[in-house]
Amino acid sequence: MATEKARQLLARLAATPDAAVPNLPFLHRALLLPLLSAASALLRLPVILSSSPLRSRRTLPVPVISVGNLTWGGNGKTPMVDFLARRFHSMGISPLILTRGYAGGDESKMLRRRLADTSTKIGVGANRAAVGSSMLQKYGHVDPCDAFRREKLGCNRVASGKSAKIGVAILDDGMQHRSLLRDVEIVMVNGLTPWGNTHFIPRGPMREPLSALTRADIVVIHHADLACEAQLETIARTVQDSGTTCSVFFSKLAPSHIFEVHQPLQKISLNVLGGMIVLCVSAIGCPDAFIHTVREVLFSLTSFV
Known part of the structure; x- marks a missing residue:
């Protein structure tokens, strides 16, 4: 119970803009906010270091698509990874999902269950470049364009099997995993609470500053059906103001079964x-x-x- 109350309190503070801080209880203003701000400054340092152009990055012999976000959870990353894996499978391209495996790997287990009827492989581990290389050595890899052409011609006999050679890698929650080069960066944004109070975790929900949007190739505003038109326009304008020239799409939850x-x-x-x-x-x-x-x-x- 105490842990849940603490989580709820952090969530409320993370949604509190600076202008509303004077309205918070005294203990929150005098004690909690300074501690959270100090912790945010410490957590921001690794982000700055990981963004250094001097840091070496590894490559994989197949295209790499990163699906990530700038804030903590609830942005639709896992459904997007699931969607991409199924789309590639339907095109005759066997996908490899590379995931960190947080919280005991519950998301990776869910993806295994969800995608058991496809040619998707799932690699779990903190060093996703090493895991990806190992999986590619195990199953082999193929040019995705060749795999797609073979599927269109009806020649791809192993595309639906687990033995199919890998044609593309998908980084689950990969935006902050900078050690692996990617060909496409997809950034998911929560249409209901896009940036919170714009402070870093734990003072706010941000994992990176808004300027990181310049790395995005595609931005997807999730829960778009639940946000008003003005909110969606504000989010799209913030994305544009960040300096990126990426495409912006909208998505929503649509339960089917x-x-x-x-x-x-x-x-x-x-x-x-x-x-x-x-x-x-x-x-x-x-x-x-x-x-x-x-x-x-x-x-x-x-x-x-």
Whole structure:
């Protein structure tokens, strides 16, 4: 209980802009904020060092796509990684997902279950360049253009199997993993709470400054259906003002089915929830969007019935 209250307090402070600081309780202003600000300064130093042009970076013999963000969780990174892996698989290109494996590797386990019916391989480890090299040695690699052409001609017989040679690597949460060169940088932005108070963790939600957007090739504003038009325009303008010339896209959560935990490939229609009492548990970074989506689904089912 104490841990949850502390987490909620940090989340509130991270969403508090500087102009609203005088309205906070005295202890928060006098004790917590200075401590959090000092911790943020310390955590910012490794980011500055990792951005040094003198730091060597490794390459992989296949195209590398990074999916990341500038803030802490709830930006839609994992769904985007899942989406990209399925798209490449459908094109006859076997993808390799490289993930850090935070919190005991729960996200990597989920991706394994979700993508078990595809040719996707998943490599887990802090040194994703080393893990990627090891996986490529194990399975081999192929020019993705050649794999795509073979699939179009009906010649790619192993594209759907786990033995398929890897044609592309996807970095899950890869924006701050600077030791591996990437060909495309996709940055996910939470349309509901894009930058918080713009301070670094733990004083705020930022992992890098907004100037890091200049490295982006693509920016995707997630939960776009839940944000008002003015909010979306403000986010897009902030992206443009950062100096980047990247393309900006919008995405939203669109649940299609449910499944049993141990049988993720067996899709169950959402209609089975009609008339039922449903207990929902969320452990994602932006639970508000999840709650809204669940309510919309249950409301549509109730109206249908």
